[in-house]
Amino acid sequence: MKNTLLLAFFFLTSLIFGQKTTFTVKYSEQLAVYLFIENLSEHYPENVFKTEFQKSKYNTEHYNKLISNFDKLIVDYSFRFDEYPYGSKRNMQTNDILKKNLIETNNLTDFKLRSSGLIPNQTLTDLSSCIEEFTNVYNELIYNPNKEKFEKQLDDIKKYSSENNIAGYFETGLLFYNSSWDNAIPFVAAFYPLPNSKGFTAQAFCNNFISAIQIDLNSNKDLFSVMMHETYHIVYDEQSFEVKVAIDNYFKENKSKCSNYAYQLMNEVLATALGNGFVYEKLDGKPDPGEWYNKKYINLMAKQIYPVVKEYIDQKKAMDKNFIDTYIRLYEENFPNWIDELDNIMTYRYILSENETNRRKINQLFRYRSRAEFDSEITENSINKMKDTPLTKVVIISKNTTEKVKFLKNKFPELKEWKPNASKEFANKFFLSDKSQLIIINQKESTIEALFELMK
Structure with a gap:
């Protein structure tokens, strides 16, 4: 009965919103310049954009100060859709909306008008000014030297998309995921050149896909299969609240x-x-x-x-x-x-640690993460918040071990028979009733890396 209702809901929304989505392929100078500046940041690893800039005439105090100021701009805020089951819908990110607005507007005045209220106005003004200052730099160093090959590449991508009915694969995803899409909202793929490279990047958000492509790309099938991979994350994200709740219940039952x-x-x-x-x-x-x-x-x-x-x-x-x-x-x-392998279960983690340096060390130890949360206090409130998630739960004790062990035993019935030696280091793992793993570590002298090794 539940499945019948969900399918009925799907077909109803199909009739309301329509299922013929427009796919657009384009180049956005504004987006390209924004991402170029991001790649020049000292926080970014070495890359082709940074290499070209550093050996150019623009590697001056003036432009480096602009990069430094750009690094200080706070443009990434987020909020959750709390009514949805935990983790079933992606957090809204203001940085994604800013990139979307850069793609969909033709000049920085329109970009500022559309983005007003999303971030503080002074931040928006400073961001726009930085993009304006770096536009000529980007064009001279990156776009113009690669213009002919890139524009031919872009034409080939547009032709390939049309000839292979890429929009049809979007419709396939909508049906499989029991999702929906308003056909008044086009799906826009924005590409920009990636010189001196053998690969391409891929990211999708809102109604956009963005990719830096090598100028001698010779496999459109690779590009489009990855593009659709990223796009299907959006289709999954856009499942209705009713569908999300039903899927969540199927797993819990x-x-x-x-x-x-x-x-x-x-x-x-x-x-x-x-x-x-x-x-x-x-x-x-x-x-x-x-x-x-x-x-x-x-x-x-x-x-x-x-x-x-x-x-x-x-x-x-x-x-x-x-x-x-x-x-x-x-x-x-x-x-x-797999439910016992650390490389798997630590991909989805909630860390409580009184030693905040452990956050960085765990991120280095388990670099791949899908969802991660952190709190620096082991309290009633933090434990309750952690228990409300299906994530792997990691509690790292650094002081008052006896007291903390007693507290944890009261919070987790699965620890009833647990009798650790509080005077010694330990790393124990427990399978909880919500089918997540609980890891409790008592850290005294050893590194967090050494303590995680005890569980392998």
Whole structure:
């Protein structure tokens, strides 16, 4: 009955909003300049933009001061959609909206007008002034030397998109994800040149995809399969509240001990199965024989679920309870040990540590993270907030161990029989009733890296 109601809702929204989405491919100078300045920041690693700037005549005190001022601008604020199940909908990021506005406006005056109120006006003015100052720098160093090849590349991309009906793959995703899209909102892909490179970048947000592409790109199928991978994250994000709640319930009702961590992995797995699996196979005529994603958990699970995804697409079915149950079963049958592997479970983490340097060290130790939260106090409030999430829960004690152990035992029934020696270092792991892992570490002299090694 629940599935019938969800499908009825899907078809109703299809009629209301329409399903013929316009795909637009373009170059945005304003966006390109903004991202160019970002790459010049001292916080960014070495890259081709920084190399070209540093050896140019523009590497002066004036421009370096502008870069320094740009670094100090706070443009990235976020807020959650708290009514949705935790983690099922992406936080809104003001930086994404600013990039969207740069793509969709033709000059900085219009950009400021559209973005007014999103960030403080003085910050917006300073940001716009910096983009204006660097426009000629960017054009002279990056765009103009690569203009001829890049514009030909862009024309080829537009032609390839049209000839291969890329918009159709968007519609495929809408149906599979049981999602919807207002056809009054075009999907805009903005490309800019990436000289002296053999790869390309990819990011999607709102109704946009952005990518820096090498000027001798020779595989449009690779580019478009990755583009659709990123786009499918947006399609998943735009599922209705009712669909999100139903999917969340399907996972919670499933009896498998793997259901929680399977759920945490699903967004990336499905985008990979559809983009790097289905779209690539359609564009190339055969499946990609290599890795579909450079993280083993996502790569292996995407390939495992792909035949089921393909079956649903062929039958024009939306993901439902049966799909979710099948997905969880395949996870448990093929990869039952993943729920104990630190490289997997630490991808989704909530850290409570009285030593704030541990935050940086854990980020270095487990670089890949999908969702991460941190609190520097072990209190009633912080524990309750952590318990309300399905994330891996890490509590690092640095002082008053006996008192903190007693407190944690009162908060987690699973610790009833736990009797640690508070005078010694320890690193213990517990499987909780919400099917997440709880890691409790008592840190005295050892590094956090050494203590995590105790659990391997």
